[in-house]
Amino acid sequence: MRVLYFHQHFATPQGSGGTRSYEFARALVARGHQVTMVCGAHAHSGLDLPWDGRAGWSRGDVDGIDVVSLPLAYSNRDPLPRRGLAFVRFAWLSLRFALSEPCDLVFATSTPLTAALPGLAARWLRGKPFVFEVRDLWPELPRALGVRNPLLLAGMSGLEWAAYRGADACVGLSPGIVAGIARRAPRGREVALIPNGSDLEIFHPRLRAPLDLPGVQPGDFVAGFTGAHGPANGLDALLEVARELRRRGDARVKLAFIGDGKEKDRLRAVAAREGLGNCLFFDPVPKHRLGAITASLDCGLMVLKDVPAFSDGTSPNKFFDYAAAGIPIVNNYPGWLAGLIERSRSGIVVPPNDPAAFADALQALAADPVRRARAGAAARVLAETSFARADLAARFVATLESVGRRLS
Numbered sequence: 001m002r003v004l005y006f007h008q009h010f011a012t013p014q015g016s017g018g019t020r021s022y023e024f025a026r027a028l029v030a031r032g033h034q035v036t037m038v039c040g041a042h043a044h045s046g047l048d049l050p051w052d053g054r055a056g057w058s059r060g061d062v063d064g065i066d067v068v069s070l071p072l073a074y075s076n077r078d079p080l081p082r083r084g085l086a087f088v089r090f091a092w093l094s095l096r097f098a099l100s101e102p103c104d105l106v107f108a109t110s111t112p113l114t115a116a117l118p119g120l121a122a123r124w125l126r127g128k129p130f131v132f133e134v135r136d137l138w139p140e141l142p143r144a145l146g147v148r149n150p151l152l153l154a155g156m157s158g159l160e161w162a163a164y165r166g167a168d169a170c171v172g173l174s175p176g177i178v179a180g181i182a183r184r185a186p187r188g189r190e191v192a193l194i195p196n197g198s199d200l201e202i203f204h205p206r207l208r209a210p211l212d213l214p215g216v217q218p219g220d221f222v223a224g225f226t227g228a229h230g231p232a233n234g235l236d237a238l239l240e241v242a243r244e245l246r247r248r249g250d251a252r253v254k255l256a257f258i259g260d261g262k263e264k265d266r267l268r269a270v271a272a273r274e275g276l277g278n279c280l281f282f283d284p285v286p287k288h289r290l291g292a293i294t295a296s297l298d299c300g301l302m303v304l305k306d307v308p309a310f311s312d313g314t315s316p317n318k319f320f321d322y323a324a325a326g327i328p329i330v331n332n333y334p335g336w337l338a339g340l341i342e343r344s345r346s347g348i349v350v351p352p353n354d355p356a357a358f359a360d361a362l363q364a365l366a367a368d369p370v371r372r373a374r375a376g377a378a379a380r381v382l383a384e385t386s387f388a389r390a391d392l393a394a395r396f397v398a399t400l401e402s403v404g405r406r407l408s
Contacts, residue, residue, distance in 0.1 A: 001404050002034045004103035004122070006115050008074070008090045010039035012062060013202065015046025016259075016284035018317045020196055021109060022065070027393035028400070029064040037065050038097050038118075040072040040090050044260075044284055068097065076230055077262045087112035094118035099125060105404050109133035109171075113156060116163035123166055129407040131400060132167035137180040137313050144309040145232060160184065169403045171396070175336050176312025192399045196315045197392040198324035198383035202287060205326030205380060207295040213256065215280040221253045221366035222280075223330065224297040226290060227318045229261030234305030237332060239267065240355035241362070242276045251278065253362050256297070258282045258290075295325040298372065299347070299365055302331035306352035311335030323383035328375035330361050340386075346379035 005025060011017030025035045039045070041058075049058035049069050058069040070093050074086045091114040098106065098118035106128050108119035116132050123130035139147070139156035147153060164170060164181055169190040172178035178193045185191065211222055229235055238255050245253050255278060257267065264281070271279040285293060294300065300322030304310045312335045319337055322329050329347030331338050338349045348361040365372050 001105060001401070002103045003028055003036070003400065004097065004101050004106045004128075005035055005037045006039075006094055006098075006106070006108040006118050007037065008040040008072075008087070008112065008115060009042060009045075010037055010047075010067070011042075011044060011287075012046040013287045016044040016286050016290070017042070017046075018196070019199070019287055020317075022062075023197075023199075023389055024393050024396045025065045026063060027390075027397050031397050031401075033397075035065050036097070036101055036103070037062075037067045038094050038101075039067065039069055040074055040086070041069050042074045045069070046286065070094070076228055077260070077264075087114045091115065091117040095121050098122040103128060104408070105129045105131065105400060107131045107133070107400065109135060110138070111136050113138040113159055113163070116159060116167075120162060120166045123168070129168045129403050130166065131169045131171065131403055132163050133171040133173070134177050134181055135173050135315070137177055137309070140180065140309050141232070141307075141313065144307045145305070164189070168407060169399065171399065173315035174312055176309075177315070180313065190399075190403070192395070194392050194396050194399070195387065196317050196320050197389035198320040198387045199287075199291070199389050200324050200384060202291040203294055203321050203324035203383075204291065205295055205376065207292040207325070209292065209296050211293070211296040213280065213282065213293070215277075216254060216256075219252065221298045221362070222256050223253065223299045223301050223362055224256040224258060224294065225301040225303060225318070226258045226285075226294060226321065227316065229257065229259050229264040229267060231263060232305055232307075232310070233261070233263070234303055235263060235267055237303055237353070237355070237358070238301065239270060239274075239276065239279065241358045242271070242279050243274070244355040244359040245278055245362070246276065248359065248363075250359075250363060253359075253366055254278050254280055255301070256280045256282065258285060258293070260284045290321070291325065294321055295327065297322075297325075297327050299328045299330055299362070300325070302329055302333070302337065304333045306333065311338075320383060320387050323379040323387065326376040326380035328365055328372055329379060330358070330365070332358060340382065344378050344382045345375060346382055347375050 049060040164185040
C-alpha cells in the first residue's frame with residue numbers, strides 16, 4: 001500500500017520535536033508499505049534533505065520514508081496570525097501532492113486542523129481513502145484559551161465538521177478527543193484511540209546518571225519540565241511553586257525548564273527579575289539526548305493551564321517520556337492522565353492553582369528516596385504495559401490496513 005502522509009510538524013529523533021509520525025511511518029515501511037511524508041520546515045525537525053531548486057522543496061529518504069519538506073518556516077514563538085498563515089500555506093501547497101502523488105490511502109494529522117484539507121481533497125476529488133488523526137480538539141481548545149474571533153471560530157468549526165464527516169476513519173489521541181470526534185462524526189464512523197506512546201529504549205532508567213546541567217549542585221532534587229513553553233502550558237504555575245519553595249527556605253529543590261516556546265523568554269525574565277535561582281532554563285535538546293537527561297531527573301512535571309477542556313483532551317509526549325524513563329510524575333490538572341498516575345501509583349496529583357500543594361509534593365519526594373524509586377518503577381511498568389510505542393504503532397498500522405482493505 002502506498003500511503004501519502006501529511007504532517008506539518010514532522011520530526012526525527014535527531015530533532016527535538018515529537019517523533020510519533022516518524023515512528024508510525026517507520027512501522028508502515030517495516031510492514032512493506034511505501035510512505036511519502038509531506039511536512040513543513042522548522043528548526044527542531046532534525047531533517048537535512050537535499051534542496052530541489054526546480055521543484056521548490058527538499059526531498060529525500062529518511063530511514064526508508066520518502067520525505068518532502070516544504071519551505072515553510074514555522075516557530076511556536078510566532079504570534080497567532082503568523083502561525084495561522086503558515087498553517088494555511090502548508091495546506092495550500094500540500095494540495096499539489098494530494099491531487100497528483102501516487103497513493104492508495106491518505107493520512108493527515110493535526111495540529112493544525114488545516115492539515116485535513118489535502119486529505120479531504122484527495123478523498124473528494126480522487127476517491128482516495130482518507131484517515132484523519134486528531135491531536136487537539138479545535139475549536140474547543142482555542143475557544144477555551146480565549147480566542148473570541150467569531151469568524152475564525154466558525155471557520156474552525158466548519159472545517160472540523162467537514163474533516164470528521166469526510167474522513168473514512170479517524171484516530172484520536174485521548175479519550176476526550178475520541179468522544180469529541182464521535183459527537184460530530186456520522187454515526188458508525190470508525191474512531192480509533194491511539195495515544196502518544198513511550199519510546200522504551202530512548203527513555204530508559206538505565207540511562208540515569210549524575211545530572212550535568214549548569215546550576216545543578218550535588219544533592220539537589222531536580223524536577224524537570226520538558227516540552228513546549230506556550231500559553232496553554234500554564235508554566236506560571238511553576239514560578240508560583242518556586243516562590244513558595246523560596247518562602248519555605250528550600251534551596252535544594254530546583255525546577256528545570258527544558259524546551260522552547262512563546263512564553264520562554266518571559267518566564268526566564270520574570271525568574272531573573274525576582275531572583276528565583278531555583279528556576280533553571282535550558283534550550284531544547286534532540287530526542288536522542290533528551291532520554292538520558294530525563295532519566296537523570298528526580299521527577300517529571302506535568303503542567304497545563306487550568307482549562308477544563310484539557311482534562312481529557314490532551315496526550316502530551318512528556319508524560320510518556322517521563323514514564324519510560326522511570327521517574328515519578330507530579331501532575332497539576334485533573335483528567336485521564338491524573339487518573340493513570342493515581343491508579344498506577346507512579347507519582348502525585350495536586351490540585352490546579354495550588355502552589356503550596358505542589359511544593360508539598362516535591363518536598364515529599366525529595367525527602368523520601370524509597371517513595372521516589374517505587375513511583376519511578378511503577379511509571380516504567382505503566383509505560384511498558386500500556387504505552388509501548390511499538391505496540392501503538394502496530395495498532396496504527398492495523399487501522400490503516402483495515403481501512404485500505406475495506407475501501408479497496
